[in-house]
Amino acid sequence: MKLSSQQRKHLESLAHHLEPIVRIGKQGLESKIILSVVEAFNTHELIKIKLLDSSPVEAAEAAKEICMAADAVLVRVIGRVIVLYKPFSDKPRKIELP
Secondary structure, three states: OOOOHHHHHHHHHHHOOOOOOEEEOOOOOOHHHHHHHHHHOOOOOEEEEEEOOOOOOOHHHHHHHHHHHHOOEEEEEEOOEEEEEOOOOOOOOOOOOO
16 A cells, blocks of 8 residues: 555644554564554554664664564654554544545
């Protein structure tokens, strides 16, 4: 799925008030972290992921790996915060894109 700049801006504005659902710490990007993200997409279409200062991985690198594993779309990487979007496939969508 490809997002237009207008859709990306809309999702960024919605994500601004969200708290990070997953935090990546000193253990780095383990399979259990990716599993947590996949499970989070069962209840959320838009999620934030925070990389702690002790995390050995870079945000852009982690975002790429998580997007591939979770079949999600990268909305934005801001510093050590990743915003991802994955529309519901089996439930009514909560987020309507412009």
